[in-house]
Amino acid sequence: MEPLIRLTDLKKTYVNDGVETPVLHGVSLEIQRGEFLAIMGPSGSGKSTLMNILGFLDQTTGGHYLFDGEDVSTLNDDQLAAMRRTQVGFVFQTFNLLPRTSVLENVALPMMYDRVPPVQREQQARAVLRAVGLEHRLEHLSNQLSGGERQRVAIARALAGNPSIIFADEPTGNLDTKTGVDVLHLFQQLHRQGHTIVMITHEREAAEFAQRIVSIRDGKILTDTCDHAQRTGRFSK
Amino acid sequence: MLNALDGSVNNMLTRDLLTTSVTALRRNKSRSALTILGIVIGITSVILMLSIGQSAEGLILNQVADLGADLVFVEPAAGDPTAGPPDPFIEQTLTLDDAEALEKSPYVAAVSSTLTSTLTVSYQEETQFTSINGTDHNYLEVFPADILYGRFLGEDDVKSYARVAVLGLEIAQDLYGDQNPVGMKVKVGDVSMRVIGVLDEQGTRFFQNLDDQIAIPVTTMQRDVMGLDTVNYIAMVAVGDIEMVKEEVRWVMRDEHNIDNPDGDSAKDDFFVSSQSDAVEIIGVVGAVLTLLLSSIAAISLVVGGIGIMNIMLVSVTERTREIGLRKAVGATRKEILQQFLVEAVLLTLLGGLAGVFCGVVISVLVGVVGAQLLDGWTISIPVSAIFLAVIVSTVVGVIFGVYPARQAAKLDPIDALRYE
Numbered sequence: 001m002e003p004l005i006r007l008t009d010l011k012k013t014y015v016n017d018g019v020e021t022p023v024l025h026g027v028s029l030e031i032q033r034g035e036f037l038a039i040m041g042p043s044g045s046g047k048s049t050l051m052n053i054l055g056f057l058d059q060t061t062g063g064h065y066l067f068d069g070e071d072v073s074t075l076n077d078d079q080l081a082a083m084r085r086t087q088v089g090f091v092f093q094t095f096n097l098l099p100r101t102s103v104l105e106n107v108a109l110p111m112m113y114d115r116v117p118p119v120q121r122e123q124q125a126r127a128v129l130r131a132v133g134l135e136h137r138l139e140h141l142s143n144q145l146s147g148g149e150r151q152r153v154a155i156a157r158a159l160a161g162n163p164s165i166i167f168a169d170e171p172t173g174n175l176d177t178k179t180g181v182d183v184l185h186l187f188q189q190l191h192r193q194g195h196t197i198v199m200i201t202h203e204r205e206a207a208e209f210a211q212r213i214v215s216i217r218d219g220k221i222l223t224d225t226c227d228h229a230q231r232t233g234r235f236s237k
Numbered sequence: 238m239l240n241a242l243d244g245s246v247n248n249m250l251t252r253d254l255l256t257t258s259v260t261a262l263r264r265n266k267s268r269s270a271l272t273i274l275g276i277v278i279g280i281t282s283v284i285l286m287l288s289i290g291q292s293a294e295g296l297i298l299n300q301v302a303d304l305g306a307d308l309v310f311v312e313p314a315a316g317d318p319t320a321g322p323p324d325p326f327i328e329q330t331l332t333l334d335d336a337e338a339l340e341k342s343p344y345v346a347a348v349s350s351t352l353t354s355t356l357t358v359s360y361q362e363e364t365q366f367t368s369i370n371g372t373d374h375n376y377l378e379v380f381p382a383d384i385l386y387g388r389f390l391g392e393d394d395v396k397s398y399a400r401v402a403v404l405g406l407e408i409a410q411d412l413y414g415d416q417n418p419v420g421m422k423v424k425v426g427d428v429s430m431r432v433i434g435v436l437d438e439q440g441t442r443f444f445q446n447l448d449d450q451i452a453i454p455v456t457t458m459q460r461d462v463m464g465l466d467t468v469n470y471i472a473m474v475a476v477g478d479i480e481m482v483k484e485e486v487r488w489v490m491r492d493e494h495n496i497d498n499p500d501g502d503s504a505k506d507d508f509f510v511s512s513q514s515d516a517v518e519i520i521g522v523v524g525a526v527l528t529l530l531l532s533s534i535a536a537i538s539l540v541v542g543g544i545g546i547m548n549i550m551l552v553s554v555t556e557r558t559r560e561i562g563l564r565k566a567v568g569a570t571r572k573e574i575l576q577q578f579l580v581e582a583v584l585l586t587l588l589g590g591l592a593g594v595f596c597g598v599v600i601s602v603l604v605g606v607v608g609a610q611l612l613d614g615w616t617i618s619i620p621v622s623a624i625f626l627a628v629i630v631s632t633v634v635g636v637i638f639g640v641y642p643a644r645q646a647a648k649l650d651p652i653d654a655l656r657y658e
Binding site: 086161 | 249250252253257260264559560562563564565566567568569570571572573651652655
């Protein structure tokens with residue numbers, strides 16, 4: 001079966017004031033539907049750049065990126081926006097919720113840009129908030145929530161559009177250990193329900209929650225290990 | 238522009254767009270209110286100027302209409318009457334002989350000559366400085382007024398150099414209090430005269446207080462008061478087509494003054510013929526110029542207001558960089574971000590415009606109420622077109638000054654925007 005994502009010799013070079021800074025030196029990677037994958041590496045390794053390209057926030061400067069069999073390296077700005085709208089959900093380190101806006105509205109936001117009718121939008125938002133255990137917080141404003149709750153709202157928002165894949169960029173970076181573990185368990189639970197999740201992290205402890213770990217350094221893939229059985233055995237309750 | 242915002246397939250729903258923009262504006266209520274103040278003031282002044290301008294023009298045109306549009310005036314003027322305002326030191330070329338000659342023409346009626354000056358008048362201990370019109374019995378036919386006491390000047394008074402005076406109501410009250418002054422003495426300049434009549438209240442015309450004037454025979458004014466043999470102007474009522482009458486008057490005057498002017502070139506004349514309808518035209522032009530002037534001031538204030546909006550929108554874009562980044566990350570297109578900020582700017586200016594219309598109308602009504610007390614015949618008029626204009630203009634200001642910040646927002650790179658601290 002065709003993988004959801006297939007990267008072939010992906011390269012990315014930033015050009016700033018005529019100075020070229022290569023960040024990715026030929027990354028080849030396949031991600032199957034239903035995988036929970038951690039991309040792990042120290043800062044400066046190129047993992048964020050890789051996620052930005054995978055999440056249609058940035059374009060490659062070389063190599064091929066096939067998403068669901070389609071070459072996306074030639075998409076224009078609006079087409080990239082459409083891909084973000086329909087195919088991916090993002091979870092950020094700093095949550096990036098709209099301030100002074102209700103939980104429900106925050107979660108419904110991506111569906112607004114996807115032209116989902118308001119009534120359906122609210123129903124779907126309620127459903128995903130129930131899935132992340134926040135059904136009692138619907139009308140709270142985002143700034144009235146704790147860090148863990150905020151990140152769960154962000155996860156609900158990522159789920160809301162029913163995307164093909166969820167990208168989480170250091171999702172536990174701003175959380176204490178216990179809350180971080182809760183969030184990671186939530187990802188594992190979503191993974192068991194069939195969601196495809198790619199998590200960027202620099203912490204091995206966080207990466208261990210994933211089913212597969214791709215470690216990256218200096219713009220190249222170092223190791224790619226898949227040890228599903230062991231890790232789920234060790235961390236699941 | 239707004240057509241592109243409808244809920245077609247390529248766009249987010251119009252309702253969502255509006256809700257998003259309104260929510261953003263409400264989040265910063267006091268800032269939004271302060272931002273639109275410039276627009277409010279601009280639009281208020283537009284409404285105010287147009288409404289007061291219209292009222293003033295209406296008032297003046299009504300006064301002109303009261304006089305009748307068929308009045309013709311001859312004034313001394315060399316050459317081009319459009320060269321500038323009347324020169325008070327202009328050579329006086331008109332005499333009573335001119336008036337006599339004009340009287341013979343079948344095209345004019347009620348020829349009235351006037352020599353005017355401002356002099357001291359006194360009765361016992363009371364002394365006033367007021368406007369004296371040396372004129373004749375036809376004066377009231379040209380400038381109608383009611384007689385309160387006694388009578389007006391008669392033809393005999395003019396012929397006999399009579400030392401008689403007809404007072405306006407206000408000067409009569411200033412000099413004599415509540416008494417009927419008919420038969421009493423009045424001193425005009427150094428000449429002692431007898432009061433023969435008082436005119437009823439007339440109010441103001443062209444910003445002159447008609448009740449603070451005294452009429453005496455033009456002959457007495459010339460010989461005994463001023464020591465002159467000229468008059469300042471000759472007024473008459475036209476019989477027939479006004480342009481034809483003016484031309485007739487010109488030929489009579491040229492004949493009188495021995496001006497060889499077979500081409501009818503008015504630059505060669507030493508007099509100038511005008512009519513009330515010319516005055517109406519001039520008032521119209523003056524009004525238009527004034528409106529233009531005031532409109533430019535209003536336009537400047539709207540530009541300043543627009544710059545204020547632009548400034549605040551730029552601040553808002555910077556403040557909300559992360560929000561913009563997030564919106565882009567969840568799939569908003571450039572166009573949708575652009576629209577959101579543009580709609581915010583237009584909502585601000587439109588709100589300012591509506592508030593300005595409200596303030597403008599309220600102040601216009603207040604000015605109208607006060608104006609009606611001070612000036613006879615002042616009416617409140619609020620041009621409906623001005624209201625539509627204000628709404629359209631404020632929308633346009635919003636679009637013009639909202640485009641730049643909106644474009645700044647739209648072209649933000651989502652990755653940078655999400656990381657922005």
